[in-house]
Amino acid sequence: MSANALAWQALDKAAGDLEGQLYRRIRERILDSTMRAGQGLPSSRTLARTLGVARSTVVQAYERLKADGYLVAQTGSATRVAEVGTAPLPHALQPAPSLSETANEPALSRLFEPGVPDLADFPHASWARYLGARARSLRIHDLGYGDANGVRELQKAILEHVAHTRGVVARPEQVMIVPSTRAAIDLLACILLRPGEANGSVAWMEEPGYPTAQALLRSAGAEMVPVPCDDAGIDVARALGPPPRLIYVTPSHQYPTGVTMSLQRRLALLEVAQASSAIVIEDDYDSEFQYGSRPIAALQGIDRNGIVVYLGTFSKILAPGVRVAYAIVPPRLLREVSAALQLRGAVVPIHVQAALADFIRDGRLRSHIRKMKALYAVRMAASVAALRHHCGDALHISDGSGGLQLAAWFRDPDVDDQALAQILKANGFAMQPMSRFHLGPARPGLVFGISRVAPATVQADVARLAEMMKSSCA
Incomplete structure (x- = not known):
């Protein structure tokens, strides 16, 4: 069946983000094999006319899909679906039973210091206005203990932001607000790792990888298995060790090498995680800053089995002192993560959460x-x-x-x-x-x-x- 023969339903113009809607619709057809490798897509002009949208909307959606590895195009020929088959599972992997930030201390003489943003251009005045306005207008119920998972306004604002910019798919209640990605990794490691069970403490880690994540996993009792990274990202086919309970990756912008994980490697990673009943922690480290192209969509957005936890932070795009990060967890982990968050009391102040929600919604973050x-x-x-x-x-x-x-x-x-x-x-x-x-x-x-x-x-x-x-x- 050609792509031209497929029914192209009208986009929901009232919902906005037409480019994103079309991108996700084509991506889903490719991932569920409705559209197969080698199939041609309609020309941008033809599809724009069919959907009743601007041609630029279709062009931009096609470009995103090419950047993410779903489509290929050559001069003078039609845009076609790319080959996105996955690599074989590592030999050591057998199917397992089903399982239910660095503070920025100003030190301008420290040349080439990694891991810190430049605070000289932080929007001090506007952030102070938002913070002050929310601090002055807190309502009575805002002053209680509140929901440990976070202020609903901020959950919604974050989800709208990452859905549009990173292709994340979730509901607001899946967004957990935490003070830092360190806190999130520590929390998840303590929940997911089970040293008393067979392979329950095995954590696969990118090699090279984020030292703080290594230390946090070790402190939670993890048996660390380094998995090599190359120019296409983590290569799970080269993993030498027992099946994992947890896998930590930075797929969109690998830390520290800077490479982007290819689509084939992403699908292979998800296949391995599903086969071993593992949870993938996707740390979306400074992915907003891509200079040669648009950032590739998040791994979480193509997860069909609820096995990816997506981590994001405002430490790099705003400032470490804001002390706000978030974890977007699969529905099946919601209750356990929420209970652990409540027990630990790792809560971001209410007025800071509310101010950041306003800051995002008003377009200041963008x-x-x-x-x-x-x-x-x-x-x-x-x-x-x-x-x-x-x-x-x-x-x-x-x-x-x-x-x-x-x-x-x-x-x-x-x-x-x-x-x-x-x-x-x-x-x-x-x-x-x-x-x-x-x-x-x-x-x-x-x-x-x-x-x-x-x-x-x-x-x-x-x-x-x-x-x-x-x-x-x-």
Whole structure:
């Protein structure tokens, strides 16, 4: 059956986001095999006329689907459905029984510090107005203990934001408001890991991966299994260990390498998780900042089995001091996560939640992201250019297509990156050694932060860095 023969129902114009509606409709048809690999789609002009929408709406939806790997197109030929088959399960995996932020202390002399946003352009005045207005207008029932899961206004505002920008599919009650992603990971690890059961403590972790997540999982009793990442993201077919109870990933912008997980790898990951009755923790780390293309949609949006917990935070896009993050949990985990959240009392102040809901609904967050994305894109490009010019002989520099950090690997595999990082730290540089992000043997490298780079001085800064590395590694 050709795509042209499929019935194209009218979009719900009253609901808005026509591009998103069309994107999700085509994506669902591909994922449920109604549309198969190689099938041609109607031209953008034809489909726009059929649906009664602007041609640009169809073009943009097609472009999103191409970026996410669902469609392919060649000059002079029709846009077609891509091959999205999954990789085979790892040999070690057998079907299992069914199972029911770093504080930003201003330190402008710490050059290239990763993990922190630039607070110089934080919207201080407008945020203070929103915060003050809500603090002055709290109602009587707002002053009680309230719902530990979060203020409903903020749950709705967050869900509308991530549904539009990240393709997340959920209901407001699935949004749990927490002070940080650290708190969320810790909470989930304690709930999901069951050391007394067979494989109940096994956690698969990206390699390299976020050290704080590694530490939190370990403290919850996890048996850590590193799973290699390459240019297409985590490769579950190369996992060497028992079936997981929990899998931690940063698929949209892998930390620290910066790669985006391919669609094939995403589907393979979901297949493995389903086969082993595991829960996937999707940490959507600084995915808003993509410089060469639109951010790829969240893994959670293509989860058909309720096995993905989606984590987001305002620490990178606003400021760590706002102290607001969130976990969007599958319905089957709602009761357990809610009870644990209530018990722990990890609650964000009511007036902060309400103010942030207003800030998002009024478009302030969207505006701030646009502004910072433009600034960070310039700083990333300047950093990549300077590092390749001055350090290209010693370091392989990644492309810097997104995020607030930039990965680089030493061409000499014998460099002690931890010792070098200590020397550089004593001289005002704050890069992190790549080995810090590994559970096993590491290829030496450095992780650079670009958020506070000054394009006017970055060439001189990197020239000084190159001289120091040369003398230290001689």
